[in-house]
Amino acid sequence: MTSYTGPTSATSSIAPQDGSTLMPTRWVGPLRISGNAAEGEIHVPLATYESPLWPSVARGARISRLVDAGIRATLVDDRMTRSILIEATDTQAAHAAGRALHDRLDELCALTRTTSRYAELLAVRHEIVGPLLYVRFEFSTGDASGHNMATLAADTLLTHLLAHLPNVSYGSVSANYCTDKKATAINGILGRGKNVTAEILVPRHIVADRLRTTAAKIAHLNVTKNLVGTLLAGGIRSANAHYANMLLAFYLATGQDAANIVEGSQGITYAADRDGDLYFSCTLPNLIVGTVGNGKSLPAIEDALTQLGCRAQRPDGANARRLAALAAATVLCGELSLMAAQTNPGELMHAHTRLERLNGALHAH
Template identity: 35%
Template sequence: MSDLRIPRDRDDDYSAAAIKARHELVREHTDSTLEHVASYSLDSGTLPGNIENFIGVAQVPIGLAGPLLVNGEHAQGEFLVPLATTEGTLVASYSRGMKLTREAGGITTTVLDDKMQRAPVFSFDSAREAKAFSAWLDEHFDEIAAAAQTTTRSGRLVEIQKFSVSKLLYTRFNYTTGDAAGQNMTGKATFAACAWIKQNYPGELHFLLEGQFATDKKTSVVNMLHTRGKRVVAEITLPAALVEEHMNVTTDKLWAARLRGQLGAFMSVTNNNGNHSANGITAMFIATGQDVANVAESSALYGFSELLPNGDLYTSITIPSLIIATYGGGTGLATQRECLELLGCYGAGGVRKLAEIIAATVLAGELSLGSAVVAEEWVEAHDNLGRNRP
C-alpha cells in the first residue's frame, strides 16, 4: 500500500505553509509545476467551507456578452453579462441574440415560483397506516413548520406535498430560502421537523431524511412540473423584418424548425426542447459562484413559440428548476462576487433579479443558435471562432 498522503494542518489548513506543503507534494510526485494553478489573487483565509486540501485555482476565461435589455419584475434595464467558458463562439453567439432582442424592445421576464425541497420518505406496516399519517401531517402542519423554523432565519416551510405508494409516504417539504440556494438549509430544517414528527406522532413510523424524491442534482419530471429553485419565464415578440435583417432567416423557417425540433425532443425523451440552455447557464454559474452540479436540474427548459398572423414570432422559454444564490456558498469568493456585482445582484435581495437575467440570457442564446442552424451558419461560426488548434 502506498504511503502517499496529502499534507493537512489541523490548526490552519489554509495557511501559506499548509498550501506550500501540498505544492511540494505535487511537484515531487507528478510532472506538474503548478505554475498557473498556484498563482491567484484571492485570500485563502476566505475558503473554509468552500474547499478542502486547497492548492490553487482553475482559471476559466470570462467574456462579456451584451448589452442585454431586460424588462423584468426584478431585473430592469441593460446588463453586461459575464460568461465563463472555454467554448469559442459562445460569447459571440449570446451577444448576437442579445443585440436582436435589444432592438426588438428587450426580453420580458417573470418569476413564477420559488421553492426548495427536502423529501423524506416515511415507512409503515400497511398502506392504511400511511394514509392515516398523511392526514395527520395536514392537521399538524403549523407545528411541523415551527419546528423547521427553529433551524433557520431565512428559510420557511410553506407546503408539504405527499405521494403515497404501497405502505410508504413520499413527501416533499417545500421551502422558500431567501437569497440562498438552500439545499443544506432545507436538509437541516427538515431533520428538525422530522424529529418533531417522530416524537409527537401517536403511531410507529420510520423515516429517511431524503427518499430521492427531491432529485437533488438530477433531472426529473417532478421538479419540472412542481418547481425546484426558481421557476422563471423569458419571452419576446420579434418583428419578422428584424429577424431577417439580423439573423438571415425568416420567421416562418424558424417556426418550421421549431416544429421539427419538438418532435426530435419528444423522440429522445429529453428534459429540454430547446437548443443549448446548459451553455449559458453553466457559463453564468461558473462566473457567479453557483454550484455548477445544479446545471443537471437548472438546464431543464420548456420552449414555446408561436408564428403570429402578421409574420412576427412570439417565443419564450420557461426554466422550471433554476437553482441559484446571491448569498452564501461560492458567491462570496473574490472573482465570483465581482461578477455578481457587475450584474448588480450580489447579496440580499438579488436572487430573483439574477434569475431573470439568466433566463433572458438563455432566450437570447436559444434565438442565436436556432437561427444559425436554420441559416446554415453554425458550422462556419465554429470554424471561424471556435478553433484554437494549428
C-alpha cells in the same frame, strides 16, 4: 451548440487564490431586460471552454437591445424543496401519517422558522408506496439557493414527526422525491428553485437583417427539432436546443452549484410566427441560484454578483430573483441565436470551425 455572432467583451478568468486559471470568462452584452425581477441593460458573465458560446449569446443580446421592452423576464414562482422518507409498518399507517402531516401544518411551519430566520415552509406534498411515505417539503429560502437550509429544516421536521407519529420509523433525510440534480417530471411540473419565463417579440425586419432567417422558419424548426425531436428521444418535461450551455457558463461565473444544471436545463422553448414578427420564449421552471452562501464570497464571484447588481440593498430574496431573471434572459439570447443559425444550412458548423480556429491561433500566440 452555438453560432458566431460577433465581438464580445474582453476575456478574464475565474481563478483560485494561488493565481492559476480555472476557467476563461467573458462578459457579454449588454442585454436589455424588463419584468418583475430585473430591469435595464446589463452585461452578463459566462465561464466556458466552448468559445463560440460568447458571440452566440452576444448576438441574442444585440437583438434584445433593438426591441423596446427587450427581453421580458417574468418570475412565476420561487421555492426550494427537500424530500424525506418515512417507513411505516404498513400502508394504512403510512396513510394515517400522511394525513397527520397536513393536520400539523401550522406546527411544522413554526418549527421550520426555528431552523433559520430565512426559511419558511410553503407547502407539503406526499406520496405513498406500500408502507413507504415520501414527503416533499417546499420552502422559501431568501437570497440563498437553499440546499443546506432546506435540508436542515427537513431534518428537523423529520425528527419531530418520528417522535410524534405512531407506527413509523426513519427512512432517509433525502428521498429523491425532491428532486435534486436529476431530470424528473415532478420538478418540471411543480418547479424547484425559481420558475422564470423569458420572452421577446422580434420585428420581422430584425429577424431578417440580424438573424438572417424568418419567424416561420424558426417556429417550424422549434416544432420539428425541439418538440418532436425531443419527444422521440424521450425527453422529460423538456423541449429546448441547448439551455445547458448558457446555464453552466452562467452558473460557473456566478458561483452556483453547477450540478444543478441537470434539472435547470429542463425547459420549453416556444416560438410563433406573428404576421412575420417572431415571438420567442424560454420557460425554465428549475433555476436554482443564490446570491449568498457557499462560494459567493470568493473575490471573482463577489465581483461578478456586484456588477450584476445582485449585491444591492433589497428585500430578502430579491437579489436571487434578479439573478434568476438574468440567467433566463441569458438562456434566451443563446437559444434564439442557435435556433436562427440552424435554419440556415452550414451556418452552425462554419461558425464553430472559424471561431475555434481563431481562438486556437490566439492562444498559440
